[in-house]
Each structure stands twice: as C-alpha cells, then as structure tokens.
Amino acid sequence: MNDIFHISKLLIKKRLKILTLSEELQLKKFNKQYPFSKNIKIEDLVDNIDDYAAINKEKAWESIQKKSQKIKDKTVFKISNKKWYQYAAAALIIGILATAYLLKETLINKPIENTPIIVKQDVKVILPGSDKATLTLEDGSVVILEKGNDYQSQNVNSNGQQIVYKAGDKKTSEIAFNYLTIPRGGQFFIKLSDGTQVWLNSESQLKYPITFIEGKARVVELVYGEAYFDVSPSTEHQGAEFKVFNRSQEVEVLGTEFNIKAYKDETNIYTTLVEGEVAISSGSQYNKLIPGQQSNLNLGNQSITIAKVDVNAETSWRNGIFSFRGKSLKEIMKVISRWYDVDVAFENEKLEDITFKGVLGKNQDIKEILETIKSLSVIKTYEINGKQIILK
Template structure:
C-alpha cells in the first residue's frame, strides 16, 4: 500500500524537489521487495499511461529507474544517491515528453515547423600530427602509428617518455561542433573533450620536467596521472588567459571562444589557477569563474555534477537561463539558435537531458514548460519565440 507520505516523496522526487531526508526515506522504503512492486505500479499508472506509448517498454523503463535508485542499498550515501536520481530523471523525462506530445497532433498556429532532422552529436575529431598530416577520427575508421592508436571512438598514446635532448613533438586534437572525444596521453592522463574544443599536447613528455598541455579553446575534463608516478613531475594545463597546475587530480575547464568567462571546476585533489599576477587555490567542489573582461575571479562551491555530467552522456541544468542552455545544445547538435524575443533568453530551466535525446523532443519539452510560445527549425537554424 502506498502511503500518502511516500506518494508525496515520489512525486517531489520526479519534480526534482525532494530533500535529502526525503530521498533517504525513499531508499529505505524501497528496501522492501513488496514496496518495489508498489513503486513500479505507481510509476506505470501515473507516468506511463496512454496507448501512444506502446512503442516504449514501460516495464523496462521502470526497472531502470528503480535500479538507479536502489543501486547502493548496502550504504545510504545521500550525495551519490542524489546523483543516481538525476540520471534516473532522464528516463522519466524522455517518457513523459513522449506522452505529452504524442497524444495528438498540434494543429494550432503555434505548431512548430520541422523542415529537417537534426542529428545528435557523436564521437568524432580530427588529429593533426607533428608533420602537419590531418587524420579524421570517427566510428569505423581506425588509425595507428608508432605513437598512438585509435578505433575511431578514442585515441590512446603509448606509455613513453621523451629524452631531454630530443625536440618535443606536438599533436593537436580538434573536436568539431556536434562531436566529443576521449584521449589518453602518454603519461596515462585521461582527457574528455567536449564539442568545439581543441587541445595541444606532446606525443611524449620529457622525463623529470613539468608535463604541459594547452587547451586552446573549448571544454575538457582531466583525470591527471599523479606526479608520484612521474618522479614528482607536475602537470599543467595552459590557456592563453590562465594556467592550472596540479599534482594529480580531476577537474573540468570550460573556456569557449564565444564566452566571456573561463570556468574551472575541481572534483578531487587540489589545483592552483594562475592568471596575470594572481594565483587562486581550489579545493574539491570549488568552481573558479574568471571574468575575461574585468580580469577578476570568483570562487564558489557548486554541485560538480552539473559541470561534468556532459562527459557521461548527460546535460544537467540547474537554474540555467534558456540562453545558456541553448548555447550548450547548439554545440552538441551543431545548430544555430535565434531568439526572436530577447526576453525569453532569461527564462530559467531545471532538468537533466540525455545527450542521445532528439533535439525536437527537447524543444517540445521547453515549449510545454511555457518557456517559449513556438519554435521553428530551418536549415539547422532553430528559431525560438
């Protein structure tokens, strides 16, 4: 039997409004196998109704949702639990969007005009070798040379060091709009590059010297191989407006050419961010916002999940303006976004979206929330009004 208390908690959870204590109570309640059955039935009855959803496996969807919620039954760790809930929200979001917009065709004057299908982003990049040769990397195209190999979905460099007397050879990995790519450097540092990004790095690092790479533009998540594995060699990420020095840690840098700020978000470890003659030290969950116009920096505590979820196939937006959201989506779907009414740019949205989700479903959801009156897609241009 579903009590009023638990029903309210589930409803608040689905609306992303549940408190930590309520989430903890929900997980404890789900430890009972009979409650699992009640939970599945509640989701099916209240959120997966309508014959237009027959193409979806509603049983499987509720199982996936339940799996996310109960994955860590042995130990209740609220912070991690909340992250699982955010992932789970993707499944509900996708299904509910389909429910709201497949019930019938919209014949009103505000119906969107869809001229062509916009593809979701995928793993793709171009590799520029030290001799200037350009190699296309994408699924189905393999690449191998003496330094690296790729299956088209990731690029792995051989574990090697450069002799100090040798000239350092640099490669460039460029990810276009509508792309993403994974890279493992020769020191085993892992890098995830987001859409519209470029990284410059040595084919191999010089033994005993600082390991330096350059984020020329875009966004990258780094999981740095510890200095203890490299005779104490520090790791530095250079950008024309700042430098980040680390011993071994995980962090995200967002430095797009069309944005007036650089965001550095620390997940684990410690980093020192330097710009001009200033240095700021970050602790886990800190995000440094460097304003390129005023040359000032602000550090604040953030939910790092929102900053790094993109590398795991999810966009997490927490009170972000529609302008900011569409800027992110425009890179991933390789489209241009035009606002016919500047006022709607500041409308805020809270939600979690799968990167595999169709852009048209996302636009329908945004329209359903009342953020826009209508949208039109023409020649990879999205017009919002």
C-alpha cells in the same frame, strides 16, 4: 490504474539526479494531480513492506483516485493520517521496489538512448553529436577520426572513437606537438602518453606533446572549448608537475580531476575541481581550489571569483547528460547548439534570460527537447529551418 511503475522509475531517477526535462515535467504533473506523493519517504516505507505486500494495488489505487477526485478543486491539499494515504504509499513503494533491480542496470550502467526523429527540411537532419575529431600531426597533416576510421602509428592508436598515446622515448630532448580538434556536434576521449585521461566536449581543441620529457613539467594547452582531466599523479613521473594553459590562465595540478570550460565565444573561464588540488594563476593572481569549488575568471576585467558548485551538474556532460541548474535559456541553448551543431535564434530577446533547471540526455531527439521547453511555458512555439532553430 495510473502507471505506478512508470512513476516509480521517475522517482528513482529523481533521486539519482538523472531526470530528463520531459520526465521532470511528467513527475510534476503527477505530483500536482496526487499531492500526497511528494511527501512519501521511501526509507520509512521500506520498514513496513511486509504489510504493504498484502494490499491489492489495483483497488487501492482506484480508492485513491476516487478520494482525490472529490477534493481536487480545493486550493490547499493537506495530508492526513487516513487509510487511503497509506494505500497510496503502499502502491508507490511496491512499484519502486519491483523495478529497483532493473533500474540499477538500465539507469546507472547503460547510457540513455533515444531514436532520433528525422526532420526533412532543406535536406538537413538534426541529430545528436557523436565521437569525432580531427588529429593534426606534427608535420601538419590531418587525420579524420570517427567511427569506422582507424588510425595507427608508432606510438598512437585510435579506433575512431578514442585515441591512445603510448609512452615514447623518455630521454628525448625535443617535444613534438599534436592537436586534437573536436567540431560542433562532436566529443572525443584521449589518453596522453603519461597516462593522463582527457574528455573533450564539442567545439574544443587540445594541444599536447606526443611524448613528455622525463623529469620535466608536463604541459598541455586547452586552446579553446571544454575538457575534463583525470591527471596521472606526479609521483609516477619523478615528481613532474602537470600544467594546463589556456587563455589568460594557467592551472597547476598534482594528480587530480578537474574540468575547464573556456569557449571562444564566452567571456569567462570556469575551472571546477572534482578531487585533489589545483592552483589557478592569472596575471598576479594566484588561487587554490578545494574539491567542490569553481573559479570564474572574467576575461573582461581579469578578476577571479571562487564559489562552491554542484560538481555533478558541472561535469555531467562527460557521462552523457547535460544538467542545468538555474541556467538561463540562452546558456542552455548555447550548449544544445554546440552538441547538435545548430544555430539558435531568439525572436523575443526576453526569452534569453528565463531560468530553469532540468536534465537532458545527450542522445535525446532535438524535437523532444524543444517540446519539453515549450510545455514548461518557457516559449510559446519554435521553428526549425534546416539547421537553424528559432524560439518564439
């Protein structure tokens, strides 16, 4: 029998929007081989589960396969009300319900884990990114933060995988700044002294005060890169507003969650509002966002456009997933190059503009990702030379 339990897992992962590219391909192949499965409505089938429980799934599936084989050469496959379709639905729903409890634990509460495959070329290994950063203190000294390297000072504590600042002397009139720099192949979490939480993506740098002055605006700077902010409300800080500066843009917030993407090698700055309210200022332009909207500042002509976006897709990187919807291969490989710390070259420049959608786990092996892209007929082949990937 086809591994119906595996297909059931993929169906649930699809509903949760956490399918990887390789899993999406598996499900597409299954739907192509058994077209009826695309029309199964889980909600309708749950009402009849008592009837389905008595069905012999093995025999039902064998019947499905035999009937499907007879008509697989037809160009158009139409769904009918024959009994074999009911067997198919029963087989799927039983598989889904049997694995639902486990999936709740393994898909939602636990991160995706895959064992990396070591590529031994030029004695260099391509591995997924990890928690690491460099902390530049106010006196210019540098501290390496990574797993196994703890760091503590009067108001700062880091276990090497995140860094937390404690509230200092609120009556101070002088501000001292620290820099947190995330390299390619890294990510890091920081909790500022006011309680604001910031998740930093690969190749990013944040400038921030060691402690904020009581009653004064709380200001940080995303020097470059990508960051997700969960801002401590102004009501907890005597009404002090929170601002984020970055190239040609100022973001003013009042207790909210949002994402800013402002990489050095990109000509656009994207600000995505998850909840709350933010105001985007650039030159004489001033725009407010509502949840679900994204502003796009074009650094070339300094114009700002606002559009509704899939917030989950735009911010999924924070939860261990890269979600691509209608992105070009060039854009996708740029994200991958930062996370895996590799250089990507296109032998055929026409490949750069091919668009598709999918989800990647941030712990996936790079070869699995490339094989999936290849299997989708997006590229003919690829080559790995040390830390360089060539798409052909």
